[in-house]
Amino acid sequence: MPFIPNTDADRAELLEAIGVQSVAELFENIPAELRLAEALPVPEGISEDELMRELGELASWNSTPAGGSFLGGGMYRHAIPAVVGALQSRQEFVTAYTPYQPEASQGTLTAFFEFQTMIAELLGMEIANASMYEGCSALAEAVLMAMGLQRKRGKVVVSAGLHPHTRRTLQTILRWTRLEIIEAPLGPDGRTALGNLADADTCAVAVQSPNFVGVIEDLESLAATADGVGALSICSAYPIACGLLQSPGEAGFDVAVGDGQSLGVPVQFGGPSFGLFATSHKYVRKIPGRLVGETIDRLGRRGFTLTFQAREQHIRRAKATSNICTNNALMALRGAIYLAAAGPEGLREVAEHCLAKAQYAQREIARIPGFEPCFPDAPFFNEFAVRCPLPAREVNRAIDGAGMLGGVDLAQLHPGLGENALLLAFTELTERTQIDRLLNTLSGLSQTVTV
Amino acid sequence: MRPDDRKYLETHEWAKVTGDIALIGLTDFAIHELCSGNEGDLVYCDLPETGRTLEVGETFGEIESVKAVADLSSPVEGEVIEVNEAIEDHLEILSSDPWEQGWMVKIKLTKKSMDHLIDAETYESMLAKQS
């Protein structure tokens, strides 16, 4: 039997030691009428080599065109140094539990202490936790924290530029609370138009930059507006962009969150990635998730341990700051290794390459008759929205036909821009030849449409 | 035997009344429970601002050890007129002298009857039953 080493002879010996005649006797506390009489209707087991053949076939039913991909929308294909996968996959990291026994977990704990430092630095905040599930729920947790800090305030103002999944996550979770969600629209420049929406009844203002349509927000002004009404300012950041662009902390935000997928995690059909959560030290007793702290042992040696555990569900139960228990530790470890491999220089280089490729592409696309950026004057990083002369799904079909993977059809995920809006993403892995092939395809479409 | 110059709440808070003023604290038993077994010290005690009014049973703060946490419930009704500032920096007072130096808040009573509280003897027998 796979993964069960004890033989029938071993079983017999164990049963005898227990003092029962049969295995069935061990299950006597389950009333007979509740016990299954038949085997479960699941497929017959297969061997490891059969499994690998089957998985190979299933994987072949997935296909990503080889000629390049312009698909982003919150998950991006970045270069992952070999060290990331090789070191993360060490079984001592993979098969350990949550480090509740610090003496037996100094590896994981040290790695998280370093992770917390790197994330806090990257986001420009004082402290960071040891990871959340992913970016959308991380932002929802930040809003819940704001709700707890300002119990008398009844609404949260969220930018329409948040990732649509983030907005849906917030709707799901806040539906059963007293908080009302007010959506701040994107103005004609693609930036969040807060107007007078944030007021003395607002507990939090939440934005994302670059936002879902790729535009870099005016973060300083948004943070100041939130601050002016006494609301907690929350910014979801793209960690790669933080290697080059102003961080949420520098812009004055109270809480920075984000999705860590771009830091060394494959896209994996949507997960697992990991969530970032960083804020000021003064909120340390209010933040969700695990925290690692430095301390000493009895001989004065430096060591690391989970700390402020009384915030968490296993101690505070119904009054915990969050219900999160298992987080996305192993993916966060990838993030830590990635950031350590990159360093400040490497990260800036990656960010500059992303920006350069996107700038080149936008400049060239704007020259193609019928195609124009949705927000021509807006600052962007590695992704921008293009208004096409025909529906985005048809443009994607043409790109696919040319052996490439097109962008995000915004008609589905951000319908405000109409059915012709296409969101194109670029990273350091996007090659100029691929961009040129994209330009050719779009030019071809342009001629067909104008003719 | 625990001090009989004061009365107790089943949740281990004590109230010592002088005139219309009550000192509120937490019993040695509760503090020991918070710290037992996991070699945990007390690490945090959150107390209210002065001026806050409290009902009987209302949560007025919380106390935390490394691996446990407990709400503090008010045994009396009244206004918080003083908070023991010494506790914040010297949580060990709560363990070393829970009955005198370890008081937490001083309350000006709006209701003087203490009939809802139990006396030391009843508190003792309650603890005896629990163990």
Place this chain on the structure above:
Amino acid sequence: MNKDLLLYEKSRAGRRTLRLGALDVPAADTTGLPLRQSPPDLPQIGELELVRHYVRLSKKNVSIADSFYPLGSCTMKYNPLANEVAATIAGFSEAHPLLDAGRCQGALAVMKRVEEFLAAVTGLPCVTLHPAAGAQGELSALLVANAHFAARGEQARTKVLIPDSAHGTNPASAAVAGLEPVTVSSGKDGLVDVDDLQSKLGTDTAGFMVTNPNTLGLFEPRIAEICEKVHTAGALVYMDGANLNALMGIARPADFGVDMMHTNLHKTFSTPHGGGGPGAGPICVSEELGVYLPVPRVVESESGFHLETDAPESIGMLRGWSSNFGVILRAYAYMRRLGPDGVRRVAENAVINANYLRVRLRDAYHVPFDGLCMHEFVATTRHQRPGGVHAVDVAKRLIDLGHHPMTVYFPLVVNEAMMIEPTETETKETLDAFVEDMLLIADEARERPESLHDAPLSTPVGRLDEGRAVKEPVLRFRRG
């Protein structure tokens, strides 16, 4: 050379591991962009030093791959290496979640098959793989209950009854769902006090959250009656599936009367814990509740599979994208190996191993509920109390003897609890070695109890001052 330096202490300006090739387009123009005022202080380190750092760190962990790990409630079974290989297949790992359905039939097929497998194991027909972990599964299910009662105009159902022996996530999830947790007592037998439950059921009850087998490792023999009482009160029964390993192929929660439950793929279905995650907490619900499940959902039609992102009565999304697919894929690899017979054998051998340890340890240690247990059991240090030895001392001494400790101080209903779950993947020899060491510790507790307070001695650090970590918090490295 000090091998215990942090990356930051090894960092030297100008070093790095990641270097990109030459840029093949004109350089970026940052005019007008809001740039960082100063670069993030990240470690600057070359590749070999980076490798050595993490390899050394890895050696400071105790893991399933090197040690027996009888952590109760966590089901630390072997994590098959084939699962890990499966997850690195490029066709899966590089599949973008926004691919057209036609380009991701393999991923969707895996998801559908895992859903079917979970439906078969639990007997609950409607399954979603959306939740990122068990706690998010609990929250999803409670929101499903909210939606169910809202649809019936029964918004007054705002209370959730939860046994005092439950995992902390149960009341925490209830609170996030806007519900009020109400504690139900355990009886002297360690089981749900059915009278207490009955007295708390009412028209304001939304649900009862039951862990079965419970956190003491005991099967609730009156589970069918309990479910019936809850249903009679008009409420729903939620089962915490953390302990499903004991039941697979033996009994199905749906047959007990359970309406909803979560499963932990990172416990029962062998995906690794990763030092704290990622996990996956799929939920399985009855036909009636299926319409409320989160989206996206995998739907099969004549043209194949696709993801349905909107459903009128769905509670919505709780996270980005459809699921922790990489975890689902690992669980699929495991499920395919087992087959109907294997599933049953998992539960049988998990229960055999736990009972064997219980019987071998019950003289040296107090076992408060010393009847047949399921996949785990709780012992205590009551016999060791005269020497002043606590559960934590036993746990720390086990580390020195080469085992990961059991879960200690949980469940809260037992003083000095030591919760032991061996799992089915351990050999008799490993169990015997653990027993011998536990008996040795019992001897030490009698003969030189004070020595146990010093354990562990073999680890990179000894017992840490956890109070200091809160009172003088240092949560990040700072250059001195």
